[in-house]
Amino acid sequence: MKVLRLFLSSPAAVIGFALFLVVVAMAASADLAYPGDPLDLAGRPLQWPFTNPRFPLGTDVQGRDIAAVIFHGARVTLAIGGAATAIAMTIGIAVGALAGYHGGLVDEILMRLTEAFQTLPNFLLLLVFIAVFGSDIATVILAIGVVSWPASARLTRAEFLTLRSREFVQAARVLGMRDLPIIFREILPNALPPVIVYASVVMAVAILLESALAFLNLSDPNVPSWGNLIGTGRAVLRTQWYVSAIPGVAILITVLAVSLVGQGLNDALNPRLKGRP
Amino acid sequence: MRIVLLALRRLAASLPTLLVLLVGLFVLLQFAPGDTVDALMAQMGGGDPAAADELRRFYGLDLSVPVRLGHYLWRLVQLDLGYSAIYGKPVAEVIVERLPPTLLLMGASLAFAFAGGLVLGVFAARKVGRWPDTVLSTLGLIFYATPSFWFGLMGIVLFAVDLGWVPAGGYEEIAGGKTGLARVLDVAWHLALPTLTLALIFLATYLRIMRASMLEVMTLDFVRTARAKGLSGMAVLTRHVLRNALLPMVTLIGLQAGTMLGGSVVVESVFALPGLGRLAYESVVQRDLNTLLGIVFVSALLVIVVNFLVDLLYARLDPRIVS
Numbered sequence A: 001m002k003v004l005r006l007f008l009s010s011p012a013a014v015i016g017f018a019l020f021l022v023v024v025a026m027a028a029s030a031d032l033a034y035p036g037d038p039l040d041l042a043g044r045p046l047q048w049p050f051t052n053p054r055f056p057l058g059t060d061v062q063g064r065d066i067a068a069v070i071f072h073g074a075r076v077t078l079a080i081g082g083a084a085t086a087i088a089m090t091i092g093i094a095v096g097a098l099a100g101y102h103g104g105l106v107d108e109i110l111m112r113l114t115e116a117f118q119t120l121p122n123f124l125l126l127l128v129f130i131a132v133f134g135s136d137i138a139t140v141i142l143a144i145g146v147v148s149w150p151a152s153a154r155l156t157r158a159e160f161l162t163l164r165s166r167e168f169v170q171a172a173r174v175l176g177m178r179d180l181p182i183i184f185r186e187i188l189p190n191a192l193p194p195v196i197v198y199a200s201v202v203m204a205v206a207i208l209l210e211s212a213l214a215f216l217n218l219s220d221p222n223v224p225s226w227g228n229l230i231g232t233g234r235a236v237l238r239t240q241w242y243v244s245a246i247p248g249v250a251i252l253i254t255v256l257a258v259s260l261v262g263q264g265l266n267d268a269l270n271p272r273l274k275g276r277p
Numbered sequence B: 001m002r003i004v005l006l007a008l009r010r011l012a013a014s015l016p017t018l019l020v021l022l023v024g025l026f027v028l029l030q031f032a033p034g035d036t037v038d039a040l041m042a043q044m045g046g047g048d049p050a051a052a053d054e055l056r057r058f059y060g061l062d063l064s065v066p067v068r069l070g071h072y073l074w075r076l077v078q079l080d081l082g083y084s085a086i087y088g089k090p091v092a093e094v095i096v097e098r099l100p101p102t103l104l105l106m107g108a109s110l111a112f113a114f115a116g117g118l119v120l121g122v123f124a125a126r127k128v129g130r131w132p133d134t135v136l137s138t139l140g141l142i143f144y145a146t147p148s149f150w151f152g153l154m155g156i157v158l159f160a161v162d163l164g165w166v167p168a169g170g171y172e173e174i175a176g177g178k179t180g181l182a183r184v185l186d187v188a189w190h191l192a193l194p195t196l197t198l199a200l201i202f203l204a205t206y207l208r209i210m211r212a213s214m215l216e217v218m219t220l221d222f223v224r225t226a227r228a229k230g231l232s233g234m235a236v237l238t239r240h241v242l243r244n245a246l247l248p249m250v251t252l253i254g255l256q257a258g259t260m261l262g263g264s265v266v267v268e269s270v271f272a273l274p275g276l277g278r279l280a281y282e283s284v285v286q287r288d289l290n291t292l293l294g295i296v297f298v299s300a301l302l303v304i305v306v307n308f309l310v311d312l313l314y315a316r317l318d319p320r321i322v323s
Helices: A002-008 A011-033 A066-102 A104-119 A122-133 A137-147 A150-163 A167-174 A179-215 A226-236 A242-269 B002-029 B036-043 B049-059 B065-077 B091-126 B131-145 B148-162 B180-218 B221-228 B233-270 B276-285 B289-317
Strands: none
Touching: A002 A011, A002 A242, A011 A066, A011 A242, A066 A104, A066 A137, A066 A150, A066 A179, A066 A226, A066 A242, A104 A150, A104 B002, A104 B289, A122 A137, A122 A179, A122 B002, A122 B233, A122 B276, A122 B289, A137 A179, A150 A179, A167 A179, A179 A226, A179 A242, A179 B148, A179 B233, A226 A242, A226 B148, A242 B131, A242 B148, B002 B065, B002 B289, B036 B049, B091 B131, B091 B180, B091 B233, B091 B276, B091 B289, B131 B180, B148 B180, B148 B233, B180 B233, B221 B233, B233 B276, B233 B289, B276 B289
C-alpha cells in the first residue's frame, strides 16, 4: 500500500503508467478497431495523414493503413517485449541465483559465461542468432531473450551474495531444507524486488532491439511491426517522411512509458534514494 | 608500472572469456542451415553436387566438427579469419578495409557523448530540483527511449533534405579526388549527422550517471573541507568533485563499448557508411557466416581493448586501486 502511494505520488511514474495503459488499450482493441489483416492493401498508397477521414494517419507505400499497423503493431511490440523479457529474466535469475548461492567453482563458471555474453555487443549476437536460426517470430523472441539476460544475472547474484549468509538462511539450513527450496522459497522472494524493477530496463531494450531488427528487415516479415514500417518508409523519406515518423513516435512512447514505470517503481521501493539532495 | 601490470592481469583474465565466446559461437554456427558453399552456389545460380563437394574440400568444410573447431581456433591465434567467399578475399582484409569508418564513428560519438554528458550532468546537478534539471532529465529520458535509426532518419529529413546542411549519407564524396585536409573535412562533414545520432542515446546515459555521481560526491566530507579552506566554487568543482565524480563515467565507457558497436550496425545502415556494422548486416543478408564470425571476433577484441584502456585510465584517476 505504501509502495502504491509512493508510486502514485510521482507525476513521472503516473504519466508513464498512463502512457503504458494507452499502448495496452491499443493492443487490446486492435481487432475491434481494425479488423482484418493490417498488412493488406487498404486504399490508395501514400495519402498524407488527416487528408482522408478513412485513414487518419495516412497510408504507406503499399497502400496499407498506417493506423491499423500502429494498433496491431502495439500488440506485437508488447508481446515480443514481454515474452523476451520473461525469457531473459528467467535465465538471468536462474544463473544469478545458482552462482550467488553456491559460490566457488559454480560461480566462477557461470560468471565466465555471463562475461562472455557481455563482451559481445548484444545486437551483433542477435544478428548471429538470426543468421543461423532464421527470422521467424518465435526465433526473434527467443534470440532477444537469450542476448538480454547477463545484467539481471549479475544483479540477482549480488543480491544472493548479501542474503545467503543471513540468519534466516542459516535457520532454513539447520532445519534440513535442501538447496533448491532454500534458493527459491527462502532467498529469492527477498532478492526479487530490485530484479523485478530491472525487468523494465530489459523490456525497454528488448523493444528497441526488436524494432531495430524489423527496421533492417531481419525480423518476421509476416508480422505487423513498427520498426518494419519505419524501414518501408525509408524509400519515400524525402517526400513522405510521415510514413517513418509516425511508428517511431509509437516506439518512443512505449519505451518511455516502460522506463518511467520502472523508474517510478524503483523510487517507490527504495524511497531513501529518492529524497537524496 | 604497477598500473600496467594490474591492467595486464585483467587483460589476461579476459582470455578464457574470449575462448568460451568463440567456442560457443562456433558450435552455434553448426546449427546454421546451409554453409558458405550453398550460398556461393546459390549466387552462381546453382551447380552440380560434385563441384559443391570440391568447394567444400577447398574450404575445409568436409572435416568433422571438433577438427574444424581446432583448425578455427588455431587460425584465430595466427589472426587468420578465413576466406570470404562473397567478397572473394580474406575476411581479415575485408574487415580492415571497413574498420576506419566504424572506429571514427565510435570514437567521435563516444567523445561527444562523454563531453556532453559531463557538462550537462554537472549543470543539472548544480541546478538540482529546479527547472533546468527537470528539463535536462526529461530530455535525457526521451533520447534514451528513441530508436537510433529513427533519430537518424528524422535527422536526414530535417538537416539533409529540408535544410541541406549535411549530406544524407555516405562516408565521403565519391570520386571527389580530395586529399589531405580537404578530405578530412569532407569525411567530418559526412560523419556529423551519424555521430550525433549515435551519440545522443549514449549522452542520455552519461548525463544521468554524471548527475547522480556529482550529487553523491558533493555531499562527502572532503568537499566540505575544501570549501571550508576557502577555495572558490570553481576550484572545488574542478579539482575535488570532478575527479571523483568521473569514476563511474569512466566505468561506463567500458560497459558501453559493446552497445556502441551494436548501435553502429543500425546507424551505418541508415547513413550508408561502409563500416564494420554495415558489413555485419550485409553478411547476415548474404549468409556469409565466415565474415560474420570474423566481425564478432574483432568486435570482442575491440571491447576487450577498450576495457583494458579503461582499466589504465581508472587506475590513473583513482590511486586507491593500485595500492
